[in-house]
Amino acid sequence: MRSQPFRPSRDYRPDLTPPWKRDTPAPEVPAEAGLVVEEVGTGYCGAVVRCEKTAEGPTVTLEDRFGKHRVFPLTPRGFLLEGRPVTLVRPRPDRPVTGQRTTPGGRPLTASGSLAVPGARARVARAGRIYVEGRHDAELVEKVWGDDLRLEGVVVEYLEGVDDLPAIVREFGPAPDARLGVLVDHLVPGSKESRIAAQVGGEDVLVVGHPFVDVWEAVKPAALGIPAWPTVPRGQDWKTGVCRALGWGENTGAAWRRVLGAVSSYRDLRPELLGAVERLIDHVTVGPGAP
Template sequence: MRSQDYGDILAGKPKRQIPRLPAEPGLVVEDPASGFCGAVVRIEQGNVVLEDRHGRHRVFPMTDAGFLVDGAPVTLVRPAAAPRKPVMSASGSVKVDNVTARVARASRIWVEGIHDAELVERVWGHDLRVEGIVVEPLDGIDELAARVRRFGPGPQRRLGVLVDHLVDGSKETRIVAGVTHPEVLILGHPYVDIWQAVKPAAVGIPAWPVIPRGESWKDGVCARLGWGDPADGWRRVRAGVTGFRDLETPLISSVERLIDFVGHFG
């Protein structure tokens, strides 16, 4: 007669597995030895700090099966570290850590003046360095068509141009109409000056003053706001801009599109 295998009848019952719970703040546990019941406040040096309903704190070692949750034993463990939130650049893009500036592309972005260039750098500087894009001020666009011809745009040498006051009937719109090239993208914003593309609240004013045609816009603004001369005014404007949220949407949209266009090739 064949014997039947009944297993090791002398072996004890399998050891019960004790759940391991992360000691997240707010988790309510009980210390069975003292009867102290409280919510997890924090972990310090391998111990857990509990707070009871009276606000009293006590410290307990995080031993195996050292606590009860709903009457059942548990082992408290340190919670996993939360994933680090991405750091955002001033333009709202994800900041790339430990990146060195890329070698400059042959492509360029042109802006009308030095203030335009400084403002673009202040907000999009990180993006420009990652992409290897150089921004150059033109000191006006009166000779734009000739400058574009001398630049010699091509598939690996794209050109983006940011123009102030690009609205129907303006001088700027007429100048831009004379430049047509598949590797050149000209965009703009409706503001008379790049200062006006900064939200008034960012510089602590209710609105930008209306300056009559024929009067220097920057001089007129500074006179009406008591900002001294344009150099003083620009320091105020620049200091008020810490990121893209301080700028008007038309400027943001145009700069983002120009960076994408110029950075796609070259």
Template sequence: MSVPDSHAQARYKDRVALHAHDYRGAFAADGTRNRVRTPIREVPAATGLVVEDPASGFCGAVVRVDVREVTLEDRHGRHRVFPLRAGGFLVEGAPATLVPPRAAPTGATRSASGSVRVQGAPARIARASRIWVEGIHDAALLETVWGHDLRVEGVVVEPMHGMDDLAGAVREFGPSPGRRLGILVDHLVDGSKEMRAARAVAGPDVLVTGHPYVDVWQAVKPSVVGIAEWPAVPRGTDWKSGVCAALRWGEPADGARRVLGAVRSFRDLEAPLIGAVEQLIDFVTAAG
């Protein structure tokens, strides 16, 4: 008896493997063939998209589309209209269903203050009227939240750098019906020096509003800067310095970057500050 040629056996196994097929899943239990459907992708029919109608062989770029049909333009400038059928076109050689592109949102967008954003309007020439705030941090906060509104209305915000001689500064400004002055004050509560100064300058062309917080930082919601509450600062200690020390924020300049950089919109501020600023903007723009 001859010994089988091992090389011949190997060649036979290779031929069997070459022609073998894996039929698992190809047939159902009753012996019928399972039909595997490849999902056909949906492609937005954006203007300029090149597609082909496989039935006619017409290839062109999309020039118009609606919910029922698409118009294609070929390289010779000829137009043909085709119905939008499921899987009715080839895009980059693969079957696709063309669908109308989604329309861009047309609803009014809102500014950081919550007002309707005016699109494309140039900044108005500055009014003679002004809004004064106590310091640069107050001015920066107003710019972040109300900057759009202020530019549309032509309102300039100026820091006073303190209230040591508020009455003298108001006299020098010279308020009048066409030159109104709005003043935003920190810690405007009964019995405070700020309240006494506000009452001394208030008049038909001067409006002083404010909030009850020691500093404008405190008008930012604590959660916005990642704390549960603003720390208590002993009387006689500079409030910003005391806060930065208690929270280990470094110097007040470091704290300012942290606080002002966290504010994105009016939702990050306490209601008393929002109401005070809105009153001032309405007041200085009421004269037209």
């Protein structure tokens, strides 16, 4: 009688199937702003900018290290987080925040220090707007004042510079029922920005600013664990100079995510920026003629 060849009951060879192609369930991870992931189909790596609900289904926008944006559907097992497959899901707006600040009576506060309204729906957008000089300004305002702005129905847009501010204001056409506020970087006497701002006027438009060369400086150094913001020689790109001085490399996109990630509330910001933003919100929402 011929003996049968021995066959092991199990296959002990390593499974070389890529992890994102396996059928095992992947954990669900909220697509919080700043989370860095890789899209499995394209290999595109970037930080989450926002999630949106579209007619084709929920999507996530990622920003790569060059500041470019791409939009992807929120498909199961569609992303890698630290090399492991995950299913990104839209963050719950009413999800409790670990360590959320509260009043002495236990009422939750927003990042700006205002009383939070859990479960409240965003108000329909007002006709008025707040313009800020750049994308980083907009992201910082959103992180600290986002809850307040949604409740008030105030939309914040960024301009990519203020060189054409007078024309932009004329095109917007501020009115009592559509007031405009503008936040300008480096608004100090004698600066180019101050000369441009002086060309804009009217009861329904308010231009305010902070004294910092860049909005990064409005974040307190202590929040980042540095003694102070470096002094960058005139004529050198400020962000690049800061990154070099602090040993952060020269990827300013990654450096900004580091700066933004260090901000958890208004306590991490300089009062010069806090006061300017609060004035703009008041101008658009409670000034004369505001609805």
